[in-house]
Amino acid sequence: MAAKTRVSARINGELVDFLCEPRQSLLECLREILGLMGSKEGCNDGNCGACSVLLNGCVVNSCLVLGVEVDGQEVTTVEGLADWRGLHPLQQAFLDNDAFQCGYCIPGVLIASKALLDREANPSEESIRTWLAGNLCRCTGYDKIVRAVQDAATRLRQPRQDESTSQDKSPTAAATDYRVVGSRPPRHDGPDKVTGRALFGPDWNLPGMLYGKMVRSPHAHARIRSIDTRKAASFPGVYAVVTAQDFRWAEDDNNNLDENAVNSKYLYENMLAREKVLYVGHPIAAVAASSPHIAEEAANLIEVQYDVLPAVTDVRAAMQPGAPLLHENLRTQSLSKPSQKPSNIGSHFQHVKGDPSKGFALADVIVEREFTTATVHQGYIEPHACTAWWGLDGKLTVWTTTQGAFGLRDQLARLLAHPMSGIRVIPAEVGGAFGGKLPIYVFLEPVAALLSRKANRPVKMTMTRAEVFLATNPTSGTHMKAKIGATREGRITAAQAELYFEAGAYPSSHIIGYLGFAAGFMFAPYDIPHGQIDAYDVVVNKPRTAAYRAPGVTQANFPAEQVIDELAVKLAMDPITLRLKNGVHEGSELINGTSHGSIGAEEVLRAAQSSAHYRTPLSGPYRGRGVAHGYWGNWGSRSCCTIQVNGDGTVTLVSGSVDLSGTRTTVAMQAAEVLGVSLDRIQSSVGDTDSIGYTDFTGGSRTTFSTGIAAIAAADDAIAQMRGRAALLWGVEVQDVTFDRGIFATHRTSEQKMTFAEVAGKLAETGGPVTGTGNVNPQGWGGGFGTHIVDVQVDPETGKVDILRYTAVQDVGKAVHPGYVEGQIQGGAVQGIGWGLYEGYQYNPQGDMLNPGFLDYKIPTATDVPMIETVIIEVPGPNHPYGVRGVGEVPIVPPPAALANAIYRATGVRVSDLPMTPVRLLEAMGVI
């Protein structure tokens, strides 16, 4: 351990002395020494801005400043923004404008914005975007952030006394029958997230805690000859070392043979490699030590001997005869005749509807193309992190960033052979996930648990940004073929596709079913009489792939919506008219044989066609307008919620759904509607696995639907019990008591009324507490459609694509909180823009990823996108009392295809490969 240096600095206005090692960054000093967890670590290399602080009034990335450098200086963190008067106007503006979702990047964004407003009283939109270009946000799409800064600038130019104007923000303009649903109240977790108090995965520290570090493979494909941990184990400060030998061995086995089938052997091998490593970054061993630096030093002392094998990182190459085999025992899984030959193709399935050859014979126009898409990462700013504490009593407690506490608990129980009741998973606030933190995949938690058991201390593990890219779960790169035919009148007669999806190191068909989504939803917006889709799941020497927002569908939509667009060009038809002509309705059969339920596909297309954007002509050289239409099926499944009625008439609501983007508020709003109380009377929180019933993970756009239904059920249950109490008080039968909009009444003897709060105040004397419960597993949810319109301008010399205007139209069933719905649509659209224009893993022939950081893996910044206009369509979804449909997945589906279609109209060339980088564009245009 290096000698420590004394540092004296003024931090958030207070003079602070602390001791730190010369190698410790300011960020580490703030978080680990001073306990100021508001500044977040997203990359530790100065590219994300989550750790932004003010150093003598200037914005700096605190990960790039040494702690010793601030001696005698003044530092302001997010914790220093609010004062005795309350929130800073910036913080209040972010709350009022719904300017965050997960909130992980917000401390840095607030600090940077403050520095801007300290310099410029009235910055332009362009100025704000330029200033915030160093602060990455993956959730919001920046639209509401920019508006919030503009709003804050206005407030700061006025006397500081009207900052809580949002507390009773009025409902949306559209009149509704609801009092709460459809309004825009502030979110329950808002104040914590704008002040830095919210605790995310990396923010949990415990007394005596150790720090864990993984040893990872430098090779993309190699056989492990030996692992020698002796030097690391004896290194001062090291408490425990684990390898795969510390886990029980699993045979090839699917531990849950249903929709979430997980092959235990693959899970174990992916956590800690036993015989082979299959990608650069594959974990091999882990150490726990008294500091992260000692853990890192010790990890470097673990000696691993390899026999390096040839690697394959491209789906087409992996299918070639003679390609390096990742799994000698892997046979192609299929419903056709079983294969006996080892292969990298994990599975193949085929959907057929009608007679495709007959359909194509009826076509006057046929379009056929091949496409590729790159491996892309969900790009959440918060790295994976957890703290595990395996106590001597055998109770394992895990604080972690996950989309599903219960699913994770169950996986830990299987992997560690420990009873579920002996494991408590406490979900932290989640700093972005988008499918990448599903509990089906486990990386750190089981390893941290074993380290904790061995060391008898709590162990915290936090990934670096490079580890997140190299060794978590990006989503599939693909090779796809698409063919479509239509009559000259514009009626589609047949469609056909081949989808080859990279699974990464392990067959995804054994992990999760996103290839089923890709094939199932590819042509879901269209009523096509004849079709065939073949889908292949192929292992390659890349990290195992996983879901990414509308898993599989964005990739499949890219070819589908381009060939549709090309049909429109060949038929000289308006592209939306062609889509309307072939659009689906309730009862339309998809190529996979399932049928649409109640949907708003036509309403969405018509709204897009009549939108101000679409009706405004676009002209000018190298400018073009593109349209794409997309679908996501949404989801329901298991949720639990409890509602405790307090004696003062307030309500404590606990649900089992991890909140990724404001769902604890949208769930509570639905309960408030039933209870007839205002939302500020409900405290809504997320429970852990010991405090609430089993709830499926937050994903698939299910939470506002399913957990909302659970909240409604819990509220109904509470009201039913309270009617009984009122009946007791009035001496009437319970059926003689009515409840409407917060008032209990009876007309049995004489007209009597009591408010919700009045009955709540009498619970103790009428039988005791009232807790309503909702345990549900709703089915029959409604799918969602979105149509996106984008105008681009292409620079013919550089190939740069500028987005001039962007509009997203979507059927959401019922927008419970329109502000959040807009944010979801804007954020999803901007993620899709990143997928379309910038993002992609790059590999060398040896299988090394060349861009495992936010410097070289570019995600959209505030300067890359305009405001995203949203048009919310409300065609009530089925089987939900308020007609709610899922929202979050649909908006990522159309953007890449919409951009490609716009680029075609701007340049006359079709780009069939993602990302559509300037180089690719210039090549396609024949410039280079």
Add this chain to the structure above:
Amino acid sequence: MRDLTAGRDCVRARGATIAGVIDELETAYPGIKDRLLVRGRLAPGLMVTVDGQRALRILEEPVGGESEVRFLPVMAGG
């Protein structure tokens, strides 16, 4: 599975549950059970629908006399 059903992608079978339907299919088309089941449970990567609805009880899901049963690649995650 069309190699087992003489090329047909839709066949008729009796059964009160999905398990019963699969038993009936096996009688008519030997070998089909091994494609659909692994160690007595629905094979990983598959799901089954009855009249367009996901069969949550899987093999125990009741099936009506005129029900349409489909075996599909699983759709899960998000």
